[in-house]
Amino acid sequence: MAELYALQVDRATTGDLLAWCWARGAAALVLPEPAPQTAVRQLLERLAPAALVEVGEDGRPSVRRLADPAPVADEVALVVTSSGSTGVPKGVELTHAALQASVSASLERLRARAGERWGLALPTHHVAGISVHLRAAALGTRAVIAADTPAVGDLDVEHVALVPSQLDRLLDLGAPVERFATILLGGAPAPAALLARAAAVGARVVRSYGMTETVGGCVYDGVPLRDVEVAVSDAEGVIELRGPVLLHGYRDRDEQGQLRSVRPLDEHGWFRTSDRGQLVGGRLEVTGRADEVLVSGGENVPLAAVREGLLAHPAVADAAVVPVADERWGQVPAAVVVPIDPGVPPTLHDLREHVRRGAPAAYAPASLVVVERLPRDAMGKPSRELLMQLVRDAQDR
Numbered sequence: 285m286a287e288l289y290a291l292q293v294d295r296a297t298t299g300d301l302l303a304w305c306w307a308r309g310a311a312a313l314v315l316p317e318p319a320p321q322t323a324v325r326q327l328l329e330r331l332a333p334a335a336l337v338e339v340g341e342d343g344r345p346s347v348r349r350l351a352d353p354a355p356v357a358d359e360v361a362l363v364v365t366s367s368g369s370t371g372v373p374k375g376v377e378l379t380h381a382a383l384q385a386s387v388s389a390s391l392e393r394l395r396a397r398a399g400e401r402w403g404l405a406l407p408t409h410h411v412a413g414i415s416v417h418l419r420a421a422a423l424g425t426r427a428v429i430a431a432d433t434p435a436v437g438d439l440d441v442e443h444v445a446l447v448p449s450q451l452d453r454l455l456d457l458g459a460p461v462e463r464f465a466t467i468l469l470g471g472a473p474a475p476a477a478l479l480a481r482a483a484a485v486g487a488r489v490v491r492s493y494g495m496t497e498t499v500g501g502c503v504y505d506g507v508p509l510r511d512v513e514v515a516v517s518d519a520e521g522v523i524e525l526r527g528p529v530l531l532h533g534y535r536d537r538d539e540q541g542q543l544r545s546v547r548p549l550d551e552h553g554w555f556r557t558s559d560r561g562q563l564v565g566g567r568l569e570v571t572g573r574a575d576e577v578l579v580s581g582g583e584n585v586p587l588a589a590v591r592e593g594l595l596a597h598p599a600v601a602d603a604a605v606v607p608v609a610d611e612r613w614g615q616v617p618a619a620v621v622v623p624i625d626p627g628v629p630p631t632l633h634d635l636r637e638h639v640r641r642g643a644p645a646a647y648a649p650a651s652l653v654v655v656e657r658l659p660r661d662a663m664g665k666p667s668r669e670l671l672m673q674l675v676r677d678a679q680d681r
Contacts, residue, residue, distance in 0.1 A: 290315055292338045301337065333350060360377045361378060375535035382528060385499075389510040402420040521574075533548070559574060602658055
C-alpha cells in the first residue's frame with residue numbers, strides 16, 4: 285500500500301509537484317486553490333492523507349505529516365475530489381495506467397505532435413486541469429499558464445482546454461481563437477449557439493464528454509477514444525462506459541466513519557454514469573442528466589429538455605432550469621434566463637408559450653428569474669445551489 289500526499293500548490297507548479305510525489309511512490313490529492321482553511325481541513329479529515337505538501341519560498345517541497353492517515357492501493361496515482369449530485373465530497377481514485385491511457389488516446393485523437401504546447405486556464409484540483417499538465421509532459425513540453433480567461437487569447441500554444449463559459453468570454457472579447465489547432469471543450473454541455481459562433485470565426489472545437497471517473501473526457505465529438513466502449517441502456521437511456529480510463533474506486537467513509545475504497549463497476553467492468561444519451565450513427569449524443577428529472581402531476585419532466593426549449597427562444601442567450609416544490613403539481617420547473625438584449629428580456633408568458641409549442645404543458649416553466657450571467661463553478665458548470673437560491677430569493681420578493 286502507498287501513502288497519499290495532499291498538495292497545496294498553484295496551477296503553475298502542479299505538474300512539477302505531481303512528478304515529485306510520484307517519484308516517491310505516493311499518490312497525490314491536489315487541494316483546491318485558493319480555498320478556505322475550513323474547506324481544506326474538512327477534505328483532509330475526510331480523505332485522510334499522510335502528509336500535506338507545500339512549496340516553500342525556495343521552490344522546494346515542504347512536507348508536514350498528518351495524523352491518522354489511511355493508505356491507498358499501490359497503483360493509485362491520484363485522488364480527485366468530486367461531489368457528484370450529492371454535494372458531499374468523495375475521492376475518485378485514478379491509477380497510473382488510467383492516466384497514461386487517457387493522455388495517449390487523447391493526443392492520438394487530436395493528432396498532437398511532440399514539441400507542441402498546451403495552454404492551461406483550468407483549476408488543477410479538477411482532473412481536466414491536471415490532464416493539461418500530463419498532456420504537455422507527454423509531448424515533451426510544459427503547460428503554459430493563463431492568468432485568467434482573457435489571457436488565453438494571448439497564449440502562444442497549439443492546444444487549449446476550456447469550458448464553454450470561457451470560450452463564450454473569449455468570443456465576446458474578439459480573441460483570435462481561430463489560431464489554436466485545438467480547443468478541447470468540456471466540463472459542461474456546450475450550447476449550439478456557442479458552437480455556431482465559434483465555427484463562424486474558424487475556431488477548431490473538439491467537444492469532450494467524460495467525468496472525473498473517466499480521467500475527464502473519454503468521448504470526443506461523440507466518438508469514444510481508443511479502447512473506450514460506450515453503451516446506452518435501451519430502457520432508461522443511461523450512458524455506460526467501459527475501458528482502461530475508468531477509476532480504481534471511490535475513496536469515501538461508510539456510515540461508521542471508516543475509510544474504504546469502493547469499486548463502482550459491474551461484473552463486466554461497465555461504469556454506469558448519471559447521464560442520459562443516445563447513439564446516432566455510432567456517435568454518442570448526451571441528452572441530459574439521468575438524475576435531473578422532476579415529476580409534475582405524475583409526468584416526468586427532464587430539465588435538459590426544458591432548457592433546450594428555452595434556448596430555442598430568439599430572445600434567450602443562456603438558460604438553466606431547476607425544480608421547485610408546488611402544492612398542486614408536486615414539482616414544477618423554474619427558469620433562470622440570460623437575455624440576448626438585457627433591455628428587452630423575454631416574459632414568463634412568452635417562454636411558457638414557446639416551450640409548449642414543442643413539448644407537453646408540464647415542461648413550461650412556472651416561474652422566471654432574469655440574470656446577466658448564470659452562476660457557475662470553476663469548471664463552468666451552472667451551480668445548482670446558487671441557482672436554487674436565486675429562485676428562492678425571487679419567490680420571497
